[in-house]
Amino acid sequence: AQSVTQLGSHVSVSEGALVLLRCNYSSSVPPYLFWYVQYPNQGLQLLLKYTTGATLVKGINGFEAEFKKSETSFHLTKPSAHMSDAAEYFCAVSDYSGAGSYQLTFGKGTKLSVIP
Amino acid sequence: EAGVTQFPSHSVIEKGQTVTLRCDPISGHDNLYWYRRVMGKEIKFLLHFVKESKQDESGMPNNRFLAERTGGTYSTLKVQPAELEDSGVYFCASSQKRTGFFVEQYFGPGTRLTVT
Numbered sequence A: 001a002q003s004v005t006q007l008g009s010h011v012s013v014s015e016g017a018l019v020l021l022r023c024n025y026s027s028s029v030p031p032y033l034f035w036y037v038q039y040p041n042q043g044l045q046l047l048l049k050y051t052t053g054a055t056l057v058k059g060i061n062g063f064e065a066e067f068k069k070s071e072t073s074f075h076l077t078k079p080s081a082h083m084s085d086a087a088e089y090f091c092a093v094s095d096y097s098g099a100g101s102y103q104l105t106f107g108k109g110t111k112l113s114v115i116p
Numbered sequence B: 001e002a003g004v005t006q007f008p009s010h011s012v013i014e015k016g017q018t019v020t021l022r023c024d025p026i027s028g029h030d031n032l033y034w035y036r037r038v039m040g041k042e043i044k045f046l047l048h049f050v051k052e053s054k055q056d057e058s059g060m061p062n063n064r065f066l067a068e069r070t071g072g073t074y075s076t077l078k079v080q081p082a083e084l085e086d087s088g089v090y091f092c093a094s095s096q097k098r099t100g101f102f103v104e105q106y107f108g109p110g111t112r113l114t115v116t
Helices: none
Strands: A003-007 A010-014 A019-026 A032-038 A044-050 A056-058 A064-068 A073-078 A087-094 A110-115 B005-007 B010-013 B019-024 B031-037 B043-050 B053-056 B065-068 B075-079 B088-095 B111-115
Touching: A003 A087, A010 A019, A019 A032, A019 A087, A019 A110, A032 A064, A032 A073, A044 A056, A044 A064, A044 A073, A073 A087, B005 B088, B010 B019, B019 B088, B019 B111, B031 B075, B043 B065
Parallel strands: A010 A110, B010 B111
Antiparallel strands: A003 A019, A019 A073, A032 A044, A032 A087, A056 A064, A064 A073, A087 A110, B005 B019, B019 B075, B031 B043, B031 B088, B043 B053, B065 B075, B088 B111
8 A cells, every 4th residue: 555654744944945845655656746835825836756767856936856865755846935935835645557547546745834 | 719618616515415416527538536635635536437438447436436427428416425535626627538648637627525
Protein backbone atom coordinates (compact mmCIF):
# COMPACT_ATOMS: atom_id res chain seq x y z
CA ALA A 1 0.00 0.00 0.00
CA GLN A 2 1.12 3.50 -0.71
CA SER A 3 1.17 6.33 1.80
CA VAL A 4 2.21 9.97 1.96
CA THR A 5 3.39 11.94 4.96
CA GLN A 6 3.44 15.72 4.92
CA LEU A 7 5.40 17.23 7.78
CA GLY A 8 3.57 20.19 9.28
CA SER A 9 -0.13 20.87 8.86
CA HIS A 10 0.56 24.63 8.96
CA VAL A 11 3.61 26.49 7.72
CA SER A 12 4.12 30.25 7.96
CA VAL A 13 6.75 32.15 6.03
CA SER A 14 7.49 35.82 5.51
CA GLU A 15 6.94 37.34 2.11
CA GLY A 16 10.16 36.91 0.14
CA ALA A 17 11.39 34.02 2.26
CA LEU A 18 12.07 30.48 1.13
CA VAL A 19 9.11 28.12 1.02
CA LEU A 20 9.83 24.50 1.94
CA LEU A 21 7.00 21.99 2.25
CA ARG A 22 8.04 18.46 3.11
CA CYS A 23 6.67 15.25 1.69
CA ASN A 24 7.77 11.66 2.24
CA TYR A 25 6.12 8.70 0.60
CA SER A 26 6.12 4.96 0.65
CA SER A 27 5.48 2.89 -2.42
CA SER A 28 6.23 -0.67 -3.46
CA VAL A 29 6.59 0.31 -7.10
CA PRO A 30 8.31 3.21 -8.85
CA PRO A 31 6.03 6.06 -7.93
CA TYR A 32 4.56 8.94 -9.78
CA LEU A 33 4.60 11.94 -7.44
CA PHE A 34 2.51 15.08 -7.47
CA TRP A 35 1.98 18.34 -5.68
CA TYR A 36 -1.47 19.90 -5.84
CA VAL A 37 -2.53 23.31 -4.56
CA GLN A 38 -5.98 24.38 -3.44
CA TYR A 39 -6.84 28.04 -3.25
CA PRO A 40 -9.93 29.04 -1.25
CA ASN A 41 -13.19 27.98 -2.87
CA GLN A 42 -11.40 26.34 -5.77
CA GLY A 43 -10.60 22.79 -6.81
CA LEU A 44 -7.23 21.14 -6.54
CA GLN A 45 -4.81 22.33 -9.20
CA LEU A 46 -1.78 20.34 -10.31
CA LEU A 47 1.35 22.27 -9.37
CA LEU A 48 3.93 19.81 -10.68
CA LYS A 49 4.58 16.13 -11.15
CA TYR A 50 7.40 13.64 -11.30
CA THR A 51 6.92 10.70 -13.64
CA THR A 52 10.29 9.59 -15.00
CA GLY A 53 13.53 11.21 -16.04
CA ALA A 54 14.94 14.34 -14.42
CA THR A 55 14.51 14.26 -10.66
CA LEU A 56 14.22 18.03 -10.30
CA VAL A 57 10.88 19.10 -11.67
CA LYS A 58 9.62 22.62 -12.17
CA GLY A 59 6.02 23.60 -11.87
CA ILE A 60 3.82 26.61 -12.12
CA ASN A 61 4.25 29.85 -10.16
CA GLY A 62 7.97 29.29 -9.55
CA PHE A 63 7.63 26.09 -7.53
CA GLU A 64 9.90 23.11 -7.93
CA ALA A 65 10.38 19.73 -6.27
CA GLU A 66 13.12 17.15 -6.21
CA PHE A 67 12.53 13.41 -6.20
CA LYS A 68 15.04 11.71 -3.92
CA LYS A 69 14.61 7.98 -4.11
CA SER A 70 17.11 7.21 -1.36
CA GLU A 71 15.22 9.46 1.04
CA THR A 72 11.75 8.63 -0.35
CA SER A 73 11.10 12.34 -0.42
CA PHE A 74 9.55 14.87 -2.77
CA HIS A 75 9.85 18.22 -1.02
CA LEU A 76 8.34 21.34 -2.58
CA THR A 77 10.29 24.59 -2.66
CA LYS A 78 10.03 28.14 -3.88
CA PRO A 79 12.88 30.62 -3.44
CA SER A 80 10.73 33.64 -2.60
CA ALA A 81 7.21 33.50 -1.21
CA HIS A 82 4.48 35.77 -2.52
CA MET A 83 1.26 36.67 -0.76
CA SER A 84 -0.60 34.86 -3.54
CA ASP A 85 1.06 31.57 -2.53
CA ALA A 86 -1.14 31.33 0.56
CA ALA A 87 -3.11 28.14 0.01
CA GLU A 88 -3.25 24.49 1.01
CA TYR A 89 -0.76 22.16 -0.62
CA PHE A 90 -1.17 18.43 -1.05
CA CYS A 91 1.47 15.87 -1.90
CA ALA A 92 0.21 12.74 -3.67
CA VAL A 93 1.58 9.46 -5.01
CA SER A 94 0.29 7.08 -7.64
CA ASP A 95 1.29 3.73 -9.04
CA TYR A 96 0.41 4.95 -12.50
CA SER A 97 0.78 2.09 -14.93
CA GLY A 98 0.47 3.96 -18.19
CA ALA A 99 -3.00 2.64 -18.84
CA GLY A 100 -4.48 6.12 -18.78
CA SER A 101 -6.21 5.91 -15.43
CA TYR A 102 -4.85 5.95 -11.92
CA GLN A 103 -5.75 6.48 -8.31
CA LEU A 104 -4.09 9.18 -6.21
CA THR A 105 -3.05 8.70 -2.59
CA PHE A 106 -2.78 12.03 -0.80
CA GLY A 107 -1.08 13.38 2.26
CA LYS A 108 -3.04 15.35 4.85
CA GLY A 109 -2.13 18.69 3.34
CA THR A 110 -0.11 21.68 4.52
CA LYS A 111 -1.65 25.14 4.84
CA LEU A 112 0.82 27.80 3.85
CA SER A 113 0.46 31.28 5.30
CA VAL A 114 2.53 34.17 3.95
CA ILE A 115 3.20 37.01 6.36
CA PRO A 116 3.62 40.50 4.86
CA GLU B 1 -13.57 25.07 -21.85
CA ALA B 2 -15.57 24.56 -18.68
CA GLY B 3 -13.85 22.79 -15.82
CA VAL B 4 -15.21 20.10 -13.55
CA THR B 5 -18.30 21.36 -11.78
CA GLN B 6 -19.95 20.03 -8.66
CA PHE B 7 -23.34 20.70 -7.15
CA PRO B 8 -24.22 21.70 -4.53
CA SER B 9 -21.24 23.53 -3.12
CA HIS B 10 -22.53 23.03 0.40
CA SER B 11 -25.13 20.72 1.88
CA VAL B 12 -26.30 20.49 5.47
CA ILE B 13 -28.55 17.57 6.31
CA GLU B 14 -29.67 15.70 9.38
CA LYS B 15 -28.53 12.23 10.29
CA GLY B 16 -30.70 9.68 8.55
CA GLN B 17 -31.56 11.88 5.58
CA THR B 18 -30.53 11.30 1.99
CA VAL B 19 -28.23 13.53 -0.04
CA THR B 20 -27.23 13.35 -3.68
CA LEU B 21 -24.07 15.02 -4.93
CA ARG B 22 -23.54 15.71 -8.60
CA CYS B 23 -20.39 16.00 -10.67
CA ASP B 24 -20.15 17.21 -14.26
CA PRO B 25 -16.76 16.29 -15.71
CA ILE B 26 -14.95 18.08 -18.47
CA SER B 27 -16.61 17.25 -21.77
CA GLY B 28 -15.03 14.23 -23.43
CA HIS B 29 -13.34 12.92 -20.31
CA ASP B 30 -14.03 9.22 -19.97
CA ASN B 31 -12.42 8.86 -16.55
CA LEU B 32 -14.32 10.19 -13.56
CA TYR B 33 -13.12 9.86 -9.97
CA TRP B 34 -14.68 10.58 -6.60
CA TYR B 35 -12.54 11.42 -3.59
CA ARG B 36 -13.45 12.47 -0.06
CA ARG B 37 -11.71 14.49 2.61
CA VAL B 38 -12.94 14.03 6.16
CA MET B 39 -11.92 16.96 8.37
CA GLY B 40 -8.37 16.69 9.56
CA LYS B 41 -7.67 13.68 7.40
CA GLU B 42 -6.19 13.12 3.98
CA ILE B 43 -8.14 13.13 0.73
CA LYS B 44 -9.12 9.54 0.01
CA PHE B 45 -10.13 7.79 -3.18
CA LEU B 46 -13.70 6.51 -3.31
CA LEU B 47 -14.26 5.17 -6.81
CA HIS B 48 -13.46 5.46 -10.47
CA PHE B 49 -15.69 5.32 -13.55
CA VAL B 50 -14.60 4.73 -17.11
CA LYS B 51 -17.52 6.07 -19.08
CA GLU B 52 -20.55 4.51 -17.37
CA SER B 53 -18.73 1.51 -15.90
CA LYS B 54 -17.34 1.31 -12.39
CA GLN B 55 -13.68 0.50 -12.83
CA ASP B 56 -12.70 0.53 -9.17
CA GLU B 57 -14.93 1.10 -6.16
CA SER B 58 -12.52 -0.19 -3.57
CA GLY B 59 -12.62 3.08 -1.61
CA MET B 60 -16.37 3.21 -1.04
CA PRO B 61 -16.82 3.11 2.73
CA ASN B 62 -20.03 1.07 2.89
CA ASN B 63 -23.27 0.26 1.12
CA ARG B 64 -24.88 3.52 2.18
CA PHE B 65 -22.98 5.11 -0.70
CA LEU B 66 -24.22 4.63 -4.25
CA ALA B 67 -22.51 6.15 -7.28
CA GLU B 68 -23.88 6.23 -10.77
CA ARG B 69 -22.80 7.61 -14.10
CA THR B 70 -25.64 7.02 -16.49
CA GLY B 71 -24.76 7.66 -20.12
CA GLY B 72 -21.14 8.21 -19.24
CA THR B 73 -21.54 11.92 -18.68
CA TYR B 74 -22.33 13.37 -15.27
CA SER B 75 -22.13 11.32 -12.10
CA THR B 76 -24.10 11.28 -8.88
CA LEU B 77 -23.06 10.08 -5.45
CA LYS B 78 -25.94 9.31 -3.12
CA VAL B 79 -25.59 8.83 0.60
CA GLN B 80 -28.56 7.09 2.17
CA PRO B 81 -29.03 7.26 5.11
CA ALA B 82 -26.39 9.80 6.04
CA GLU B 83 -24.38 9.38 9.23
CA LEU B 84 -22.34 11.92 11.18
CA GLU B 85 -19.06 10.41 9.98
CA ASP B 86 -20.03 11.10 6.35
CA SER B 87 -19.34 14.80 6.87
CA GLY B 88 -16.49 16.10 4.76
CA VAL B 89 -15.62 17.51 1.39
CA TYR B 90 -16.37 15.35 -1.63
CA PHE B 91 -14.21 16.00 -4.68
CA CYS B 92 -14.77 14.88 -8.21
CA ALA B 93 -12.03 14.68 -10.82
CA SER B 94 -11.96 13.77 -14.48
CA SER B 95 -9.34 12.90 -17.05
CA GLN B 96 -9.04 11.79 -20.62
CA LYS B 97 -8.57 8.13 -21.40
CA ARG B 98 -5.29 7.86 -23.27
CA THR B 99 -3.09 4.81 -22.90
CA GLY B 100 0.65 5.28 -23.02
CA PHE B 101 0.52 8.92 -21.95
CA PHE B 102 0.26 10.56 -18.61
CA VAL B 103 -3.05 12.38 -18.29
CA GLU B 104 -3.82 14.94 -15.64
CA GLN B 105 -6.78 14.60 -13.32
CA TYR B 106 -8.74 17.85 -13.17
CA PHE B 107 -10.53 18.45 -9.91
CA GLY B 108 -13.77 20.21 -9.15
CA PRO B 109 -14.18 22.64 -6.23
CA GLY B 110 -15.79 19.98 -4.05
CA THR B 111 -19.07 19.67 -2.18
CA ARG B 112 -18.91 20.31 1.55
CA LEU B 113 -21.32 17.93 3.27
CA THR B 114 -22.27 18.48 6.88
CA VAL B 115 -24.38 15.88 8.66
CA THR B 116 -25.87 17.07 11.95
